[in-house]
Amino acid sequence: MGQPCDYLIVGGGAAGCVVARVLAEHGYRVTIVEAGRTQTPPLRRPADYLRSFGTRDDWAFVTVPQPELAGRRIRQPRGRGPGGSTRINAMIWYPPQATDLRMLAEAGGPDWAPDRLDASLNRVTAWVRPEPPRWLSTASRRFLDLSRPAFHAPHAFARMTDRRGRKTAADLLMDSGSVVWVDGQAERLLVAEASPGEDAVAPRDPLRVTGVEVRQPDNPQPRTILADRGVVLCGGAIGSPTLLLRSGIGPADVLNPCGIVPRVVSEEVGHHLVDHLVMPVIFGIPPRERFPTRFSVRDLARWQVVATGPASSNLAEAGAIYALPPRGDARQDRCRPPAGDDAEQARNQFQVHLTPTHYLLHPADGAPAAMTIGVNLCRPRSRGRLTIRSADPRIPPDIDPRYLTDEADGAGLVAAVGAARELARSEPFAGWVREELLPGAKRPSFERTLQAIRRFSQTLYHPVGTCRMARDGTGVVDAACRVRGTVGLHVIDASVLPDIPSVNPNATVMALAYHAATRMASGSE
Template structure:
């Protein structure tokens, strides 16, 4: 049974980092009727809002879509988890809250590839507009203080996280108090998207303050089945909610903001994508757009694990008496390990082949994390090292024409020798810091890959056996002007009217760092493009 159509000026699909921004900005005009559709539920879980609750919401089917790759032949045929946030706030509900924008050259490269208006000087004002930056140290001219998204220092940092920074500086990196300012290279504490010791998700920042607007309709549990079209014009969307099929029409525009996994998925289910692939699935081709689902990128990450000489880490903090104590302290005065984001400090390091431009990012965690970021339960530390600019490109394709069947995600990790070389260098950098002064005095033996693992073949095997992603999928509806571009610099889907994409999928190339802040920037700029203000 199909419910009657409802008319809106704008329909935003996906209430993640970019979608919440656009719902806020587009509904600021009381005459504009805005519909925000989210396939997940409300952001009610208390573990979403407690920073250290991340492992209670990641891998939880209520708050995570729990996507995974196809078996990766470059990673010993393993299936790699790809967590994606489910519910109002999207992946900003389940990420590690690290606020990183990327490098100036990332955006200048976008502009050089034909994405006019997306150079660093073009996008910096949107980063600034989004920010309510409360950090004690920040570079002047790069930050805002009146925006919706709170960026702050944590009320608690484990002593080992600062010792990591000291060791990295002693190993030769400059100290950097602001990775989002004049330059990114160096070591320091990460700024986080927290407000008063609570997660400041995109929903908390942008959506909750405007939920009372009479012209904004927010629907959860709304699973998109297809875009509605008349010729080359998108006229609305059909979705299933509570067992009913509902069609909503758009007098203005439909904006896909469902993320790098779901946005191309919805396009292909609607007949917009590579014609041969759609024919294979029995889907009628509305528009042959070969770039949909191509150009998939993510940051591949390895973990150096070290035991500590003494029981001074957060090992076991998520279980038993330690968990109860941390929760009690958090509820009592919003301090202690309940406020940690895990990856409390980090570093950006330039490998020899990068001409001084950082291409390795490290996240330091004051506990040992094994497969799928799970606590090993042994006192120790983790240094993540990831390749910021991978050469590998993957694909996202349909598993079937069923809109409720997950797509097939094939990242094609470590198909290039260059990417494997970068991973090896990341491990070398992490080992060098671990062996340096302040940190070396605290650590005992190398737990993984192990001190005896030194040869290239042995290290390559370790990387293929253990590497996972930093959960930064992007690029699957890339912006550009070439034949494989899905959207132009105005974010309009090529060859279609009334349809844009605005999320991580439009990134032509992956930014050098975490992706939440760039997605919020994309939402801000998209709103201006739609309103004619950009």
Template sequence: MTVYDYIIVGAGSAGCVLANRLSVDPSTRVLLLEAGGSDNNPLFSMPAGFAKMTKGIASWGYSTVPQRHLGGRVLRYTQAKVLGGGSSINAQVYTRGNARDYDGWAADGATGWSYADVLPYFKRAEDNQRFVDVYHARGGPLGVSVPVNPLPISEAFLRAGQEYGMPYNPDFNGARQEGVGHYQVTVRDARRCSTAAAYLKPIRGRPNLTVLTGAYSTRIVVENGRAVGIESVRGGQGEIVRAEREVILASGAIGSPRLLLLSGIGPADHLNAVGVKPIHDLPGVGEDLQDHLDLYAIAECKGDFTYDGYAKLHRTIWAGLEYLLFKRGPVASTLFETGGFWYADPAARALEWPDVQFHLGLGSGIEAGVEKLRNAGVTLNSAFLRPRSRGTVRLASGDPTAVPLIDPNYWSDACDRSAAIEALKMAREILRQPALEPFVMVERMPGVAATSEAALADYAYRTCKTDHHPVGTCRMGTDQLAVVDPSLRLRGIDGLRICDASVMPRVTSSNTNAPTIMIAEKAADLILGKTTLCAPQSVNTERNVLNILESKS
């Protein structure tokens, strides 16, 4: 039986970071287990490869259970199954959220996770192409850049957002979050910079690091109240590997609670109901699932102003050559590289805490399940960022191969529905601004005839989709439903930590990949017993960070 110091389950956005940081000491033996395969397919490195990812490449093929508050709809629920995890298949948008998100975590019991506590870890991860200031740094593993060749319709969208009333913002991760602008993206030298590329590939030669793909973890081995190993299946053969120091789950907001439940760790009544013997009754496992629900408007363009036309064979070939020869063109685009943050709730505006996010899609039908127009189109996604609805992850049975029951419970809180529809109205108004008039012919979805609240709600029920931001199912805190403590140690079992998006107490007001990488960066210091980094303790808001740190520089 092979023995390691640390076993990391899941080589995703967090797992690759942990593998890098924990294996720095050559005397420390680290095993990284990944159920999926390698990221060698060229689609993973091409920024525009995202268009293929939500359609099934390198994913588990999950769906939600029927959503009670969406008319019983079942939604596709893409979860990555590849080295790099979500960072290998996402739209590469690099947003961190708002300072108030993290201060809220700390206020809820996640001591040590305020904005002042996490900002240094965002910076440690980052190799920013453009910004080096109190918010950003160069020299980290993660390449962060700006779009290399934004289309004229993207620039027109920036003007349209300003005509609507949103200020231009060159840096959503800086002094303020609100406004409209180009996103920073996890792209370096026109190639996707996943955590597999940034953190794992450069260190694959370390003799103390073992990476196993195709290893499907089925159980955490617990002896005398301590996690001592992982049972997995690889190539049809079962195996148990042991950890002398810690077992670390980094399988995400679906995978981590699934493995805990299969191991008998979770709500005892649920475990008994599905035939799993409880070994530790921990009611919070699989609870508090939070996600951003996306509503979108699609307009038909007056000409070939987006990337829809590149679906034709001869243009696809030309786009590929342009990318290979010059590192530009459609293939170098992340397809959702422009957007903004604004307000549905006046109270959010008073706090300077945006609760709506927009992503401009340079085409139609980019994501799975979204209608593609016959002619060129443009899509504007809108998401309400702070949902009150909470869902669950549960087992269908004790069979490790059974698909988990994923229930985001979208719109169980009526406030989420009203805010989401308000965000959709805003998206439609932005597309109607004068700056976009030379590009946009007519709105096709929901369509100009959809004017009543009832019509918009009906459209939302039929077309809404996940933004792929699940969090919270192994929430950190100090209350009885918290699954991990603020050091990310599982409550009640020694030698077991969870380090991924599942520990977030509340979903961030943004995409969740950058916060997940930050969690892993900070977790590495916690695991190794290092003194954690921190900005000045008196910092509570983004603006205070700017004022205090600049006064010291």
């Protein structure tokens, strides 16, 4: 048994830290169970973030083989430790767009009206205080001068950084003395059982969740932690559905083969997995402009003394949003938006991330001098699923985003690659950019470009949707983020998003967390 608390939060990531701060500010005793070691600091130097992959800060998931990506398993990093994925992410702070706010309003109803959620975003932004970059590469500076018409013109990304470098979501909790961190992986939810003499809990009664069973490092016995008021799952789009499934909340066709007794049959758990798939379009640049894979003494001094120079780069330095160019291709024409429908417009837009490196090879020492125009569809249509194949918490879930299974996504990405090629031919890139390294000049056709996308595209690390919110009773959680069929259990994190935000999702997730937690804390849900 641990210390008593009012709320027990599973997962101290982007959402979990916001929820904890809101609840603590309302005077509740809060405990966070976090699977990563709570004492170790993250890598603060922005340019080092790729070096966190595969370390103990990363769950290092991989997807199941993706048939439309040449059978590849796609690496799916997820942060572990205080701050969650904000320990290892690219730090971009991109506020949700009007279409993203409306998407949540549709799922959540009047309490999630765009102006209300916007107010929550403002509160979280005031906590985070995102900053503009202190340094930009030549490639990014040239990108900012492109004049092609854009939905969002080229701009340097605001970031979750300060003078010390990376700021994680856990940094928001530095003054919250009332939050207790517990090292360990939550393995199962604990539920109230009828005690002798009490009427048995009827099968249709909601399941009352009372706490969690936690496996701690260096302790062979699982530890029980109880919460007086409720348990809030903030384990993210992979962690939260996995814990629900292991606790018997999910579709019977997943639970039964694992020998898990279904306690709440909730068909939607794990469905609607959606992610941004990015295709790197890579160009050679003059060798003197090569982004360092090891920093010189001068670079390190610049970073330490004035927090600038290449070590302060988050690599994904700048970006823009463009409309997909028309191709007259039936598959892509399915993406043409009806006038005025901004959700459909987002389906017909792509985002660019400008990176002053060879996207696939950096930071390997042999990486050539290159820049990457990474393209991804703002709102892909393909939908996947997360399942488990064992009750054993040590066995990772099966993550199946089913990338490009909707044909329009492949066609859209081909069009986006074509647009990236045009950008690289425009002033002020023209004459400065050298040969196209990927997909490469030998792959100009639709088919060859699509083939390259199948072979080389990667996750942009934005999985969402596996515990979808809906107010009409079809989702895993209701509009107050309460898990249907249970009492005392919420999910508040990227998994409840009903669709993928059209931009980098972290700011949306943190705003959503503030919004849901405030309503929970004030009893207005």
